[in-house]
Structure formats: structure tokens, C-alpha cells
Amino acid sequence: MAKRILAVDDSKTMRDMVSFTLSKAGFEVNVAEDGKGALAVLGGGKFDLIITDLNMPVMDGITLIKNVRSSAQHRGVPILILTTESDGAKKAEGKAAGATGWLVKPFSPEKLVELVQRVCP
Amino acid sequence: MPIGQDQAANPFAQFRKTYFEECAELLDALQSHLERLVNGNADEETLHAIFRAVHSIKGGAGAFGFDGLVAFSHVLESLLDQIRDGKVAATHSVIQLLLRASDALADIVSAARDDRTMSAGFAADIVASLEDLLLGAPDQPIDTTVPVAPVQVSGEVRYRIGFTPHTEMLRNANEPLLLVRQLRRLGGLTIEVDTARVPPLATIEPEAAYLGWVYTLDTGAPQSAIREVFEFVEDDCDLTIDIVAAQLATNPTAPVTCTQAIAQPLVKNGEINAQPASPTQSIRVDVDKVDRLVNLVGEMVITQAMLTEQSSMLPIDQYPALIQGIEALAQSARELQESVMAIRAQPVKSIFARMPRVVRDLAATLGKEARIVTTGEATEIDKTVIEQLNDPLTHMIRNALDHGIEPPEVRTAAGKPRQGTIHLAAAQRSGRIVIEVSDDGHGIDRAKVLAKAQARGLVPPGAALSDEEIDNLIFLPAFSTADKVSNISGRGVGMDVVKRNVQSLGGRISVQSRLGAGSRFILSLPLTLAVLDGMIISVGKETYIIPLTAIIESLRPKPADIHPVVGRGDVLALRGEYVPLTYLHKRFSIADAISDPCRGIVIIVQSESAGRLGVVVDELLGQQQVVVKSLEVNYDPVEGISGATILGNGRVALILDIARLRDADCAARQEQVSEMARLH
Amino acid sequence: MQPATQSTVTTLTQDNRDRAAPGENTHQFITFTLGDEEYGIDIMVVREIKGWTNTTMIPNAPSHVRGVINLRGVIVPIFDLRARFGMGMTTPTNTHVVIIVATGTRTIGLLVDTVSDIISVDPAAIRPIPEMGLPTDDRFLSGLVALDDRMVTLVSLSGLFSSPTAGLDPAIDRQSSAQPARAA
Numbered sequence: 012m013a014k015r016i017l018a019v020d021d022s023k024t025m026r027d028m029v030s031f032t033l034s035k036a037g038f039e040v041n042v043a044e045d046g047k048g049a050l051a052v053l054g055g056g057k058f059d060l061i062i063t064d065l066n067m068p069v070m071d072g073i074t075l076i077k078n079v080r081s082s083a084q085h086r087g088v089p090i091l092i093l094t095t096e097s098d099g100a101k102k103a104e105g106k107a108a109g110a111t112g113w114l115v116k117p118f119s120p121e122k123l124v125e126l127v128q129r130v131c132p
Numbered sequence: 133m134p135i136g137q138d139q140a141a142n143p144f145a146q147f148r149k150t151y152f153e154e155c156a157e158l159l160d161a162l163q164s165h166l167e168r169l170v171n172g173n174a175d176e177e178t179l180h181a182i183f184r185a186v187h188s189i190k191g192g193a194g195a196f197g198f199d200g201l202v203a204f205s206h207v208l209e210s211l212l213d214q215i216r217d218g219k220v221a222a223t224h225s226v227i228q229l230l231l232r233a234s235d236a237l238a239d240i241v242s243a244a245r246d247d248r249t250m251s252a253g254f255a256a257d258i259v260a261s262l263e264d265l266l267l268g269a270p271d272q273p274i275d276t277t278v279p280v281a282p283v284q285v286s287g288e289v290r291y292r293i294g295f296t297p298h299t300e301m302l303r304n305a306n307e308p309l310l311l312v313r314q315l316r317r318l319g320g321l322t323i324e325v326d327t328a329r330v331p332p333l334a335t336i337e338p339e340a341a342y343l344g345w346v347y348t349l350d351t352g353a354p355q356s357a358i359r360e361v362f363e364f365v366e367d368d369c370d371l372t373i374d375i376v377a378a379q380l381a382t383n384p385t386a387p388v389t390c391t392q393a394i395a396q397p398l399v400k401n402g403e404i405n406a407q408p409a410s411p412t413q414s415i416r417v418d419v420d421k422v423d424r425l426v427n428l429v430g431e432m433v434i435t436q437a438m439l440t441e442q443s444s445m446l447p448i449d450q451y452p453a454l455i456q457g458i459e460a461l462a463q464s465a466r467e468l469q470e471s472v473m474a475i476r477a478q479p480v481k482s483i484f485a486r487m488p489r490v491v492r493d494l495a496a497t498l499g500k501e502a503r504i505v506t507t508g509e510a511t512e513i514d515k516t517v518i519e520q521l522n523d524p525l526t527h528m529i530r531n532a533l534d535h536g537i538e539p540p541e542v543r544t545a546a547g548k549p550r551q552g553t554i555h556l557a558a559a560q561r562s563g564r565i566v567i568e569v570s571d572d573g574h575g576i577d578r579a580k581v582l583a584k585a586q587a588r589g590l591v592p593p594g595a596a597l598s599d600e601e602i603d604n605l606i607f608l609p610a611f612s613t614a615d616k617v618s619n620i621s622g623r624g625v626g627m628d629v630v631k632r633n634v635q636s637l638g639g640r641i642s643v644q645s646r647l648g649a650g651s652r653f654i655l656s657l658p659l660t661l662a663v664l665d666g667m668i669i670s671v672g673k674e675t676y677i678i679p680l681t682a683i684i685e686s687l688r689p690k691p692a693d694i695h696p697v698v699g700r701g702d703v704l705a706l707r708g709e710y711v712p713l714t715y716l717h718k719r720f721s722i723a724d725a726i727s728d729p730c731r732g733i734v735i736i737v738q739s740e741s742a743g744r745l746g747v748v749v750d751e752l753l754g755q756q757q758v759v760v761k762s763l764e765v766n767y768d769p770v771e772g773i774s775g776a777t778i779l780g781n782g783r784v785a786l787i788l789d790i791a792r793l794r795d796a797d798c799a800a801r802q803e804q805v806s807e808m809a810r811l812h
Numbered sequence: 813m814q815p816a817t818q819s820t821v822t823t824l825t826q827d828n829r830d831r832a833a834p835g836e837n838t839h840q841f842i843t844f845t846l847g848d849e850e851y852g853i854d855i856m857v858v859r860e861i862k863g864w865t866n867t868t869m870i871p872n873a874p875s876h877v878r879g880v881i882n883l884r885g886v887i888v889p890i891f892d893l894r895a896r897f898g899m900g901m902t903t904p905t906n907t908h909v910v911i912i913v914a915t916g917t918r919t920i921g922l923l924v925d926t927v928s929d930i931i932s933v934d935p936a937a938i939r940p941i942p943e944m945g946l947p948t949d950d951r952f953l954s955g956l957v958a959l960d961d962r963m964v965t966l967v968s969l970s971g972l973f974s975s976p977t978a979g980l981d982p983a984i985d986r987q988s989s990a991q992p993a994r995a996a
Contacts, residue, residue, distance in 0.1 A: 021184065021188065022154060022188040022191060022192060023150055023153075023154050024147050024150045024151040024154050024192045024195075025188075025191060025192065025195075027147050027150055028144050028147050028195065031147075032143075064191075066180075066183065066184045066187050066188075067184070068180075068181065068184065080303065080304075087305050088305055089305040089306075089307075090304075090305065093191075095187075095190070095191065095194075103367075106304065106364075106367065106368075109303060109304050109305075110304060111304045111305045111306050111364060112306075112363070112364035113364070116191050116194050116195070117191070117194030117195040117197075118195075119143070120143050120144070129310065129314065130305075130306075130307075130310065130364075132310065132313070431885060434885070674868070674869055675868075719871065719872075720869075720871030720872060721871065721872055722869075722871075761885075761886070761887045762887065763870075763880070763887055765886070765887070765918070766886070766887060766888055766889055766918045766919050766920055767870070767880070767887075767889040767918075767920075770870055770871065770872075770873070771871075771872065772871060773870075773871065776868075776880065776887045778882045778885065778887075782882055783866070783868060783882065784867075784868040784879075784880050784881060784882050784887060785868065786868065786870070786871075
């Protein structure tokens with residue numbers, strides 16, 4: 012059965028690109044626009060990986076990660092954060108909140124797939 | 133860009149269109165948030181939203197390799213980050229810089245979208261100002277990574293890797309097993325486990341890490357590859373990587389720790405409760421689909437009107453169910469049409485949002501200071517009307533800046549604030565949309581306008597015109613008070629073009645002005661071009677439609693109420709006032725019509741600019757909602773006619789343009805007045 | 813809605829056009845009559861041929877503009893071609909014919925007496941309009957062609973409607989589609 016990934020980003024372009032790349036790589040991908048939407052989607056199914064941006068309206072990435080890490084069903088799910096190179100502080104904050112790893116923007120499709128397969132084989 | 137190279141060079145090329153559509157939305161949002169900042173209406177969430185907009189633009193730009201865009205947005209984003217963290221204050225001059233920066237950002241995005249290169253040094257001054265602010269901010273997050281010295285080895289090296297996760301490491305769903313698998317991919321691996329920290333079973337926390345490992349790895353891969361395996365867990369573990377046996381390296385290996393001076397941002401707990409301004413659910417729909425829907429509903433309404441008409445000829449007692457059914461259908465059709473029309477209605481915000489930039493750019497060029505205040509942006513109007521409003525609004529605002537708002541010194545000398553204000557407002561009023569563009573400039577110089585009009589032969593010399601009539605002279609073609617054609621307002625774009633644009637939308641425009649205080653332009657537009665409630669009237673054998681919104685009342689007057697007035701035609705005395713009459717059969721040269729208003733019907737209508745008019749017709753045939761069809765698609769504009777419709781009997785009926793009737797009447801009367809003046 | 817018996821609608825299909833197309837280098841025209849005179853119009857601009865139906869008058873329009881009709885939901889103006897040619901007004905009956913043509917982006921109707929035929933003409937056979945001798949203004953005409961024992965005058969659609977008195981504003985009117993070359 013294919014691994015299921017939830018991609019969360021307020022940028023439609025980003026969502027489309029991630030979704031497309033990972034679907035091609037054989038994953039089943041769902042998307043959400045912000046943390047709140049993501050929690051709603053998570054509540055409805057079982058996911059094997061969450062990829063999330065940090066800067067989003069309504070509920071940002073950090074809050075989402077904290078919520079996921081304290082949830083019953085998905086607390087053990089790997090979480091990758093999308094971050095830009097210079098965002099050292101955000102990386103640390105993400106990790107402190109419970110992120111498993113990070114993906115640096117801009118990324119190539121190959122890098123995305125490689126990273127996903129690393130934490131979610 | 134060479135064809136074909138796109139896909140190979142950039143695997144995400146297919147998302148370009150989406151990205152630029154998104155950029156357009158983000159830039160719009162950025163503008164309105166910055167406006168709030170300018171007006172002092174901003175809160176914390178606004179700052180975050182501003183940051184996110186630029187952040188998202190930057191993110192996508194990186195994916196597509198728009199380096200210039202990445203670089204610029206990066207600097208802007210960094211400053212915005214500082215501002216939202218409270219490290220840089222959003223003073224007036226900072227906000228002005230942000231406005232200019234966002235304008236520049238829009239330009240760079242545009243260039244990227246059109247595959248143009250920006251001129252060298254574009255926005256360099258803005259970037260410099262942004263960087264100055266960044267340097268001045270306290271506690272800059274400094275990314276200092278001590279570079280890992282590349283270890284020079286060849287062939288396989290044996291590494292000894294000590295890996296002891298901290299207790300909390302597993303909470304981040306980092307699987308040591310996965311790390312092991314990755315190490316295995318690098319070469320031959322043996323594992324020793326250290327169980328020293330494992331507590332008694334009773335006190336074990338299932339999610340805590342107690343084990344430690346020592347890996348012995350033989351690999352030809354560089355040390356950086358090993359380090360990469362542990363990339364995500366570096367801070368959550370004790371990691372040592374030693375070379376056990378190899379050719380001696382020039383640099384001693386050492387556990388590398390990354391030191392980052394982290395400026396701790398505010399850490400928020402719990403959900404962010406701030407709700408965005410209007411969190412309504414929405415879906416995207418292609419415009420084509422909506423238009424098709426509108427057309428289909430329009431056709432359906434015509435058919436339903438035909439059914440209604442046919443059914444009205446049936447005896448009720450014989451077909452009660454059929455007749456009732458058709459009545460119910462008429463009701464549903466009407467509601468359906470209103471709903472469909474509402475889909476196409478959009479807030480005027482989308483065009484209002486472009487105006488601040490117009491003001492900024494032009495004010496800067498003219499050396500004037502001005503700001504624009506908008507109200508009623510949520511007012512909704514049909515999409516087709518909105519798109520065509522952009523030009524006339526832009527021209528009016530440019531005019532206000534060019535001719536209305538005085539230079540700052542002149543203003544202060546006159547006791548006015550240095551900065552001029554342009555007010556752009558929209559509201560719905562009795563079935564129409566009213567848009568006002570007003571300024572606190574010096575108003576219309578009536579003496580100058582009159583003189584110019586006389587010089588051009590538009591007005592006979594010595595004619596006495598009211599203030600209102602002089603003001604409306606500016607709408608005449610080929611009229612401009614600029615001594616030279618102002619390059620700013622555009623060659624040949626005068627208020628006459630604006631008026632024509634507005635009229636082609638079925639709208640009206642008028643002006644009010646006070647010398648020294650300012651001017652106010654009022655546009656009145658129909659809510660939608662597609663449908664209107666009409667009163668069907670007949671003149672001779674011809675049938676016309678009068679928009680219901682224009683009708684005040686209708687009556688059959690008595691002979692005593694009709695008064696001929698020298699130089700003004702006939703007027704109707706109505707409750708103490710005099711309403712000028714216009715005879716449609718004369719206007720339209722219709723034979724065999726009722727010429728005596730006392731044997732016909734007088735319909736009192738009101739036009740937007742001022743005053744009432746009594747339209748003399750033969751009969752009132754009934755009221756009907758009609759679908760408006762354009763006469764101009766296949767023919768030309770017709771004086772006094774704003775469109776056409778298809779009645780239930782399949783025949784075409786023309787829709788009267790009340791304002792034009794009144795304007796033309798005014799013009800005709802003006803002719804009479806000037807004729808009288810000439811004779812004296 | 814008009815009862816079906818009063819109008820005859822013929823839509824020119826591709827079949828119609830192809831059947832009458834013998835050679836390769838020929839243009840096709842639809843011929844129609846005004847009184848005794850026979851005229852031809854480029855088949856490529858003709859969309860439909862229908863019977864005369866009563867029009868809705870356009871106020872203060874030139875006399876050759878008969879008004880507008882509802883053509884399946886679209887408002888189409890009807891021009892009296894005889895009147896346009898300056899040969900007097902037509903008194904339309906239900907045997908008269910309206911040729912619906914597309915000029916540029918506009919659809920308009922031409923009121924004529926009858927429609928005769930589809931003819932194929934070799935462009936080389938088209939002769940220029942003589943300087944005088946014809947009752948109609950040569951702006952409207954693009955050439956003459958002899959057919960058996962008749963003379964067919966070819967009509968120029970853009971010529972008809974690009975002059976100021978046409979009832980169509982020249983600034984707004986757009987060029988019609990292909991028409992045969994006018995001999996110098």
C-alpha cells in the first residue's frame with residue numbers, strides 16, 4: 012500500500028509542485044493550506060509523513076507540529092519542514108517543536124523525493 | 133527562452149502559470165495589508181501577513197531560478213521579519229520604504245513573468261535603504277556555521293561513529309533504525325550497542341531513548357556524507373566521528389558542532405486566534421463557465437417569459453395546474469437569475485487596490501504630495517463592469533492629481549494641509565452602484581473653463597450658463613484646460629473619453645465642484661449589465677422598455693396641468709413643481725402616435741445627474757424583467773437607446789436610455805436658450 | 813415567436829458549398845435579385861438565408877436601416893439593400909429574403925427580393941465596374957461577371973458599410989473577410 016503524505020503550505024504553487032513530484036514517485040498525497048486545515052485532514056485518516064511550511068495564516072507550522080506531536084494518532088509521524096537556507100532560527104524552533112527534519116527551499120524534485128524516502132521509506 | 137529547454141532545465145516549469153497567478157494574488161494582498169499599515173489599522177496579524185506574502189513569492193522564485201527576484205525579496209523579507217518581531221519599528225518613513233519596495237517587487241515579478249531582464253541597478257536605492265535598516269537592527273540572527281574541513285582521504289576509510297541520542301530525540305519521530313539503514317548504504321557496518329542508560333522496566337518511558345551505539349563503518353564516502361545521515365538529529369544527540377584507520381589526514385577530525393547565534397523569536401503557545409478579515413469559503417471557477425451559465429440562464433428567462441405570456445391567454449379554469457406551474461416557474465427563474473448574477477458580482481476592491489500606486493507614482497512625478505482614501509471596497513458589481521471601470525477611474529484620479537491637487541507650497545499658503553487627499557468611495561444606492569472620486573484640490577476654475585469653451589466655439593459668446601452647466605462643459609469632446617497636452621494624463625484622454633466609457637457601461641457621470649475646496653465626480657452604474665426590471669411602453673406601433681429604477685411615477689395629466697414655456701417646451705405641473713416633458717414620438721420620429729399627453733401616459737423619470745423628466749408615451753403595457761442584449765455588437769450606439777431585449781413574443785424591444793434623453797433634452801433646450809440669446 | 817410557416821430558413825452547409833465547386837481557382841458567390849438586376853455576394857461571408865420577418869425600428873436611423881430582429885437570441889440589424897443602392901425603399905412581404913452575413917466581427921442582414929443561385933467564378937473572369945452606366949454607386953460594387961446570358965454585379969460588403977452614410981460608424985466598422993480583387 013502506498014505511503015500517504017500530507018503537504019501543508021499556503022502557497023498553491025508549492026502545494027502543486029510537492030504534490031505532483033511525490034505522486035509521481037508513488038506516494039499518495041493530500042494537501043492543506045494551513046495548520047488548521049491540516050489537522051482536519053489528519054483527523055480523517057492515517058498518514059505516514061507530513062511536510063509543512065512554517066509561515067502560514069490561521070495556524071502556522073510550528074503550532075501545527077506541536078499539535079501533531081501531542082495528538083494520539085499521529086504523534087509518531089515524521090514531519091519535514093520547508094525552510095529557506097538562512098532560516099536558522101526557524102529550523103531550531105521547528106526542531107524544538109518536534110520536527111523530524113527539514114527541506115531547504117528551493118529544492119529539486121530529486122532532493123524532495125530523496126529526503127522523503129529517508130524519513131519515510 | 134529556447135523552446136524545449138524549459139522542461140529539461142526546470143522540472144517545475146509547468147507550474148509557472150500557477151506561480152504567477154499566485155504572485156498576482158499575493159501582491160494584491162500585500163498592497164491592502166500595507167494600506168492598513170499606512171492608515172494605522174494594522175495589527176500583529178497584518179505584519180505576519182505582509183511577511184508571508186513576500187516569503188511565498190520568494191519561495192516560488194527560488195524554485196524557478198528567478199535570481200533577481202529571490203535576491204530582492206530576500207532582503208525585503210528579512211526586514212519584514214525584523215519588523216514583525218518588533219526589532220525594527222514601523223515608522224512613517226519605514227512604511228513609505230515598504231510601499232516603494234512592494235511596488236518594485238511587483239515590477240520585478242512582472243519582468244520575470246514576461247521573461248524580461250530588469251535594468252542594472254533597478255531598485256538599488258531601495259535595496260540599500262532596506263539593508264541600512266537591517267544593519268541597524270539589534271540582535272541580527274547570524275548564521276555562523278563552522279565549515280567542515282574536508283578530510284583528504286582516498287580509498288576506504290574506517291570510521292568509528294559514536295551515536296548517543298538524547299532522551300528526547302525519538303519524540304521527533306527520528307528513527308535510529310532508519311539512520312542505520314542509511315549508514316549501511318555507505319559501506320560495511322558493524323554495530324555495538326551500549327545499554328548503560330537503560331533504566332529498570334518499571335520506570336521506562338516508551339518514547340524515550342536510552343540506548344547508545346557505536347558504529348564501525350568502512351566507506352569510501354567523504355565524511356560529509358556521514359554527517360549528512362545525522363543531519364536532522366545533530367542537536368539531539370552526542371555524535372562523534374573518528375577515523376580509526378586511514379591514510380593520515382592533514383586535518384584532524386573533530387566533532388563538528390554548529391554554532392548559531394539564534395535570536396529567539398517569540399514562541400507562541402496554542403493556536404493563533406486572530407481571524408483574518410473575511411474567512412469565507414470560496415472555490416475557484418473559470419470565468420468561461422460562469423459566463424456560459426449566465427447566458428444559459430438568460431435564455432431560460434426569455435423562454436419562461438414566453439411561456440408566461442402564452443399561459444396568460446389560457447382559460448384559468450381549464451388549465452389551473454399548468455398556469456400555476458408556470459407562475460411557480462417564473463418565480464424560480466427570477467431567483468435563479470438573481471443568484472447567477474450574484475456569482476458574477478465582485479467587490480470593487482480589486483480595482484480600488486490599484487489606485488494607491490497610481491497616486492504614489494504620479495504624485496512623485498508631479499512633485500505633489502497626495503494620499504488616497506478608499507471606502508466601500510466591499511461593494512459588489514458585475515465582473516464585466518468592473519473590468520471596464522479601471523480606465524475611467526485611473527484617468528479621473530490622474531486628473532485629480534494633475535489638475536486638482538495643488539503643489540504643496542500652494543496648499544500650505546492656502547491654509548490646507550500639505551498633502552492632498554483623494555477620496556474614492558463606492559456604495560450601492562437604489563439598485564445602482566455609485567462611485568465617487570473627490571479631491572480637496574482647488575476645484576474647477578469656471579472662468580477658465582467657460583473661456584476655453586467659448587474660444588473653441590463650444591458655447592456661444594455671452595451665453596448665460598449655470599455653474600452646473602459650466603462644470604459639465606469639461607465632458608465635451610476635445611476639451612482640455614491644459615495649456616499643453618499633459619503627458620501625465622495621457623495624450624487625448626479627456627473627461628469626454630471617461631464619460632463615453634462610463635456611458636457604454638450604461639452608467640452616468642456628473643461633477644460637483646467648489647473653487648478652492650475641490651471637486652467631486654459621481655459615477656452611477658447599473659448593478660449588472662445583463663438583466664433589468666423594465667416597464668414596457670408603447671408609442672405608436674413601437675414598443676420600448678424603460679428601466680424601472682428610473683421611474684418615479686406615471687400618470688395621465690389633465691389639460692390644466694400642461695404649460696407651454698417659451699424656450700423650454702412643455703412642462704407638467706406636478707404637486708407644485710414643474711417637470712419638463714419630452715415627447716417620444718417626436719424624439720424618435722414615430723408616426724401614428726398619441727401626441728396629446730392627456731390622452732396618453734406621462735412617465736416621470738429621474739436621471740442621476742439632476743432633475744426629473746416627463747416622458748410622454750401612448751400606453752403602459754406592463755412590467756417585466758428582461759435580459760439586456762447589446763445593440764452595439766452588430767450595430768452602432770443609438771442616441772437615447774441603451775440596449776435591446778427580446779420580449780416573450782420573440783420580438784425585439786429597445787431599452788430607453790433615460791439619462792441621454794434628459795441630456796439631449798438639456799442640449800436641445802440649451803440650443804433654444806442660445807438661439808434666444810442670439811436673437812436679442 | 814414567429815410561426816414557422818412565415819419564414820424559410822436555409823443554412824448554408826459545407827456540403828452546399830462544396831457541391832457547387834468545380835475548379836480549384838474559383839470563388840463562389842450567392843446571387844440575388846433586386847428588381848431586374850442580379851447581384852452576387854461572396855459566399856464566404858454568408859451565414860444564413862431567411863425569409864423576411866418584421867423588424868423593430870431603430871429611432872432616427874437612415875432610411876435603409878430597416879430595424880433589428882432577434883436571430884436566436886442575438887440582435888441583428890437589417891439593411892434594405894435596394895435603398896442602400898439609392899434605388900428606393902423595398903416594400904417587404906413574406907416572399908422577400910434576408911441574407912445574413914458576417915462582416916468582420918459583426919453579423920448583419922441584407923434585405924433583397926429573391927435569392928437565386930450559387931455560382932462559381934474564375935477571378936480572371938471578373939471585370940471592373942465601368943465608369944458610368946450603372947444606377948448604383950460603384951463604392952458598393954467590386955466587379956462584373958458574365959454568366960451565360962446574364963450580367964451579375966458583384967457586391968463589396970466592406971464597400972457597402974465603410975462609408976459615413978452607411979449607418980455604421982466607419983471608425984467602428986471592421987473589414988469584411990475576403991473579397992475578389994478590385995481591378996484598378
